[in-house]
Amino acid sequence: MCIRCVSKSTAVRLLSSWGAGSAPCALARAIGGAEAQAPRAAGVRLYSSMPQPAEQHGANVNEREGKVAHPTLLNADLLKAQYAVRGELYNKALELQKQGRELIFTNVGNPQQLGQQPIHFNRQVLSLMAAPFLLDNPAVASLFPKDAIERARKLHKTFGSVGAYTDSRGNPGVRQEVADFIQQRDGYPANPEHIFLTDGASVAVRLLLNALIRDSNDHILVPIPQYPLYSASIQLYGGTLLPYNLKEQTGWSMDFNEITRTVHEARNRGACVRGLVFINPGNPTGQCLTEDNLRDLVKFAHNEKVVLMADEVYQPNVYQDEKPFVSAKKVLGDLGAPYSDSVELASFHTVSKGVLGECGLRGGYVELTNFHPGTIDELYKAVSINLSPNTMGQAVSINLSPNTMGQVAMSLMVNPPQPGSESYQQWKKEHDEGLASLRRRAHAMTDGFNALDGVTCTFTEGAMYSFPRLHLPPKAIAAAKAAGKTPDTFYCLQLLEATGIVTVPGSGFGQEEGTFHLRTTILPPEEKIGEFVKLFQDFHKGFMAKYA
C-alpha cells in the first residue's frame, strides 16, 4: 500500500495492528508523531542499541558498538525494511525442516525444484556450449542429436567462448533471435537495439525502475495483489508505490475509472505519477487479461502519460482457450496512431517460467518500445557503467555482462527446434505435455479449494499460482489478533505445522482490506497433487471446526 495514499485513520489502524516498530518510517510520519512511541512488535529484531527514529539513519555517525558497518548505520533505503517482521512462514519452515519434518514447498515458483524436467534439447545444446571441444570428438554423435550439435556449432560461432564477456546488453545474435521471436509472435517488427538481455527479468525490471524514479515524489502504479519485486524495488530506489486494486469478484479485473481517479488525485496533491506496472498472466492472481483490457491499458498510458511496464514472464503459461496471451506490444500496434508511436512500453520476459522453468540459469530480457533514443543510451550506460565521472570524462568499459549460459537458454527459448528437425518431435512432446500437465494441475488445485466451505478460488487462467480466498470466521480472526499475527499468517502457520505445506500469506502480496488469501504454486508433481489437496482439505475442515 502506498503510505501516502491511505487516510490518516487507516494509517493509525494499520500502525497499531502491525506494531509501530515494524512500520516503515513514512507511515509513522504520515500519522504525525506516533513514531516517537515505537512499541516493539513481535518478531522485530532488536539491536542492543536500537536508535530512536530521530537518529534512525545515523547520518554522519561512523561507528556504533565498535562497528563501522553497524546494521543501524547502513543505507537508509535498505534499512527501511529493517523493522518489519521477517519471514515467519519461511523461518518456521526452516525450523521444521531441521526437526526432520518433510515439507511441501509451494511458496516459490521454482518448477525444477519440484521435479519439473528441463527441455532435453535445450540442455543438450547448453551442454555442448559448456564443452565445445566435444564437438571435435567423433563420439559426440553417440550422445547428442545432430540438430543439437549443429545449433551448438552455430551458437559457438556467435559467442566465441561462453567464458568471455558479451556486450552489456547481451550477445547481438541472441538479441536478433529475440527480435525475430517478437516479430513472429506479434506481426510487428522488433529492433534488437531496443532489446536488453539481463540476468533474469527482475534485473531488467529494476533497471527500468531505478532509471525512472528520481525521488520519493515519483509514483509508480502497481496492481494489488502484486509480486513484491515491485514494492520492494520501488522502496529500494526511493520512489512511492501507488496501488490500484484488482477486483477479485470480476476475475481480478481492473477498474479504469478508479485507476484514473487515483492518478488524478495523486497528481492533484503534487505527486509525479510516472509508470504503471501490470502482470499478465497475473502473479499471484492468475488471471489472463482480455484484449479489451490491454487496449484500455495502452490508452490509459497514452492519456495519462505514464510508462507502461508489461510483466509478461508467464506468457507461455496459459491454461484456458478463451483468453490466449496477447502481448501489449501487439495491442499497441493494432491500435495504431496515436498510440502505437507514442506510448512508452517496456515488456519483460524470461527463461525462468513457461515449460522451460530455468530459474537458476538467469535469463531474461526487456524490449523497449517508443523510448527516447537518449534514454536507451542511458540504460545502456547503466548496464555497462561506461563512464566514470571521476575521470577526465573518459569512458572506460567496466566489465558487466549478463551471464552467457542464461543468454544461450534465451536463444533456445525464442528459437526452438522447428518441424522437420531431428529433435522436434521430442521437443514438441515435452512442451505440449508440460503445458497440459500444468493445465490439469491448475484445475485440480482450483477445484480442490472451491470444494471447501469457507474457501473461494478463482481459476488459475495463467502463470503458476493459486490464490484462494479464505473466508475466516470471527473466532479465527480474534485468535490471530491475540497471537499478534495477521489472520492469513495465522492460518498459514497452522497449515504448515499440520501438513508441512509451505505457502505465502496473501498479505505478502497485498489484498483488499478485510480479505484474506494465501498463495500456493500449482507445481507439485501430478502424482502428488491429489495428496496435496487432501492434506489441505483435511486441515481446513479442522481449522474451520475449531474456530466455528
Add this chain to the structure above:
Amino acid sequence: MCIRCVSKSTAVRLLSSWGAGSAPCALARAIGGAEAQAPRAAGVRLYSSMPQPAEQHGANVNEREGKVAHPTLLNADLLKAQYAVRGELYNKALELQKQGRELIFTNVGNPQQLGQQPIHFNRQVLSLMAAPFLLDNPAVASLFPKDAIERARKLHKTFGSVGAYTDSRGNPGVRQEVADFIQQRDGYPANPEHIFLTDGASVAVRLLLNALIRDSNDHILVPIPQYPLYSASIQLYGGTLLPYNLKEQTGWSMDFNEITRTVHEARNRGACVRGLVFINPGNPTGQCLTEDNLRDLVKFAHNEKVVLMADEVYQPNVYQDEKPFVSAKKVLGDLGAPYSDSVELASFHTVSKGVLGECGLRGGYVELTNFHPGTIDELYKAVSINLSPNTMGQAVSINLSPNTMGQVAMSLMVNPPQPGSESYQQWKKEHDEGLASLRRRAHAMTDGFNALDGVTCTFTEGAMYSFPRLHLPPKAIAAAKAAGKTPDTFYCLQLLEATGIVTVPGSGFGQEEGTFHLRTTILPPEEKIGEFVKLFQDFHKGFMAKYA
C-alpha cells in the same frame, strides 16, 4: 578524483580543460557558479532541449518532448555521468571495425575473447551439469573422464537441477567449498554463513558499497589509479570518492602518512570516511602488495575505523616470486588481537580471472570477516529482498539467486582435481602452462615498453595489465589540447588509427596530475605478442618524432 577534495583553482582548471558541459554537477558547484555557462565540450551528446542546470534533474516534471522517460527526466545519480564524453576510444574502435579494420582489443580483461582456452575439466563438469541425463547414458564414459562424471554426480546432488533457484547467498555446499578453500589458503577458519556467492565479484562490491553509503557525506577511500567500478559505483550510490595516490616511483606503493592525513583532513571538515578499497594484485597498476603493506592496511583500518574492502580477484595471477599473494584475511589473522577480531574486512574473489578466465559465466564471492551479524542479515535481505515494506510486514521471498552455472564454476575453481585423480595431470598442465605463459607475456610487454624512449613501465607483478607511462613531449601535449582531447587519449587514438590496437587512456583510471599512461592487457596470444610489441614500438617512435 573526489571533487570536493581538489582545491578551487584545480577545479577551475579541470573544468576548463574538460569542458563544463561534461563535468559532473558537483564539480561545477565546487567552483561556484561556473555551471551557468556550460560550454559544449566535444562529444557531449546534446538533446534538443538540454535543460539548464537549475532544472537539471527535472524533479516533478513528468514529461518532456512527449516522453515520460525522457533522458533528462531520469534518476539523477544515473544522469550525473550524462554529460561526460563517451568512450572515444571504444567508439572509434567500433567505427574502424565497421570499416573492416582488424583490431587488437587489449582494452578489456576478457581472456577467452583473445583465445585463452578454458580449463578442460571444469568445462566437462559444467557440460554434465547442463545435461545431467547424460550421466545415465552408458556412452558418457566415452566422452568424459571418470572424475568429471563423479564430480558432476556429486554437484547434481548438491544442486538438484541447475534450473532451480538456489538460496540467494548461493548453494550452501558451494559456500562450504569456498570456506574450505579459504581455510586451506590462509590457515584460519572461514564460515560459509559469512560467504555470499554473486554473479561476479562486481555484484558483491556494489552490494557492500550500496549498504555502506548512506549519503553524499559518506566517503570511501579508493586508490588512484583504480578500476573504475569503484568510482562509478560510489557515484551511483550517492557517496563520495576519497582518493589516495599510489606512488609509481616506488612500484605503486601506498604512503600511509599521506593516507592518514587525507582521512583526518576529510574528517575535520565533517566528512564521514567509512571504507578503504585496495586492489591486490593491482588493476591497472599490476603491483603485488608486500605483507608489510598489508599489515599497514589492516592497522590503518583498525586505527582509523574504516571497513577494509580487499579486491583480490587477481590473486592467482602472480608473475614473480618475491611477493607471492597473501590474503588480507591471513595477514589479519597473523596480526592477532586487537586487529583480528575487530577489523571489518570484505574480501572479493571471482572465476573471471586467474587461469580460468570465465568472465561470461559470472561467478564471484565476498567473504565478510568481523561484520556485525545484524549487518550480515541486512546484506542477506538485500540479496533476496525478503521483505516488502508495503505489506503487513510479511516476508515474501522474491526469487533472486546468483546463476547456477557461475556457482558450479566457483566450486570447480576452489575445489580442483587432486593428485591421483584421472584429470589431475591435465588440469595441472593447463594451470601451470597458463600461468607460465602469462608470466612470459608480462615480461614481453614490460620489456617492450621499456625499450622505448619516452616510455617507462613498471613490471606487471600480477593481474592482467600493463600500465606504461608516456613521457609526452610538449608539442604533443599542445596538439592534444588544440584537438580538445586529453594527451593520453590523443596518443591512444592515434595508436588505434595507426595500429588497430585498442587501449584505455590512463585518465580512465585516474593518474597523478601531469602524468600520462595507457592500460593494455597482457592477454594477446604469445604468438602475437611480438607483433603487438613491434607495432606499438613503430607507432611510438613515429609519434615521438612527429612531436619532437
